[in-house]
Amino acid sequence: MSLTAALAYARHGVPVLPVHTPGPGGVCDCGRGARCDRSGKHPRLRHGLTEATTDPRQIRLWWTFWPHANVGLRTGVVMDVADVDSAEGWHELRHLLGGDVPPGPQVRTGGGGRHLWFRPTGYGNRVRLLPGLDWRGCGGYVLAPPSRHVSGGDYRWIRRPAVALPVSPAALVALIAGPPPPPVPPRPLRRPDRYAEAALEAETDRVARAVVGARNDTLNRAAFALGRLVGAGLLDESEVRWELTAAARHAGLGWAEIRGTLRSGLTAGRRQPFGHRPPHAA
Numbered sequence: 382m383s384l385t386a387a388l389a390y391a392r393h394g395v396p397v398l399p400v401h402t403p404g405p406g407g408v409c410d411c412g413r414g415a416r417c418d419r420s421g422k423h424p425r426l427r428h429g430l431t432e433a434t435t436d437p438r439q440i441r442l443w444w445t446f447w448p449h450a451n452v453g454l455r456t457g458v459v460m461d462v463a464d465v466d467s468a469e470g471w472h473e474l475r476h477l478l479g480g481d482v483p484p485g486p487q488v489r490t491g492g493g494g495r496h497l498w499f500r501p502t503g504y505g506n507r508v509r510l511l512p513g514l515d516w517r518g519c520g521g522y523v524l525a526p527p528s529r530h531v532s533g534g535d536y537r538w539i540r541r542p543a544v545a546l547p548v549s550p551a552a553l554v555a556l557i558a559g560p561p562p563p564p565v566p567p568r569p570l571r572r573p574d575r576y577a578e579a580a581l582e583a584e585t586d587r588v589a590r591a592v593v594g595a596r597n598d599t600l601n602r603a604a605f606a607l608g609r610l611v612g613a614g615l616l617d618e619s620e621v622r623w624e625l626t627a628a629a630r631h632a633g634l635g636w637a638e639i640r641g642t643l644r645s646g647l648t649a650g651r652r653q654p655f656g657h658r659p660p661h662a663a
């Protein structure tokens with residue numbers, strides 16, 4: 382019963398959101414039906430991820446409307462998740478960690494992959510961190526047991542959460558942190574506004590050219606990066622929204638997805654204003 386599970390996640394502080402469900406034959410129960418290319422994986426809420434909550438009354442209300450909703454969990458709050466979607470991804474992860482995978486919670490996804498839960502790193506989502514491995518952090522969400530996968534399989538616990546989540550291994554965090562950011566002029570910037578304008582142009586260009594499958598993640602990263610500049614007072618938020626929306630529309634993303642991604646990415650970015658040190662892993 383997905384309501385019981387949703388309430389349990391919320392009691393542990395994990396924000397929950399109702400997600401669409403694949404019906405018979407894997408057809409999504411959203412308005413697009415068989416034409417939906419993210420069957421059973423996208424939020425039912427207009428503002429998507431940003432409406433995720435731990436409020437039991439709200440959760441009960443949602444599940445009254447949609448008793449069979451898949452259970453989405455916002456990442457980056459209580460946990461980050463390594464999303465392994467293939468045998469190759471599992472092999473790559475084990476190889477990276479020298480065979481030493483922390484004995485934390487693991488979910489068998491309905492599609493045959495696995496999710497490994499870790500304490501939040503403070504970083505955002507990363508697509509194709511390794512072949513077959515994505516990372517879900519700030520501004521992301523994952524499906525959780527007992528959700529139904531488009532293939533008909535259910536998400537199940539391999540190992541349930543115990544008292545404390547394991548810390549993300551250093552090798553993994555180094556990969557998530559990525560190569561050092563492009564050289565930034567020594568601070569204080571002589572023309573911080575000019576630097577910010579260049580960043581705005583580069584990020585919108587990246588979003589506009591993003592390929593299917595990477596569009597949402599590219600938009601999320603751009604919103605996060607520019608949100609940091611907004612937080613530092615170097616860019617105007619409405620201008621950033623306007624430019625990123627236009628770029629994302631050009632790339633073919635839908636309005637609702639753009640709105641949700643912009644909101645979460647900008648919010649996360651503003652919390653780490655440019656010029657301040659990023660937070661350390663919790």
Ligand SMILES: [Zn+2]
Nearest residue numbers: 409411417420
């Ligand atoms: Zn759908």
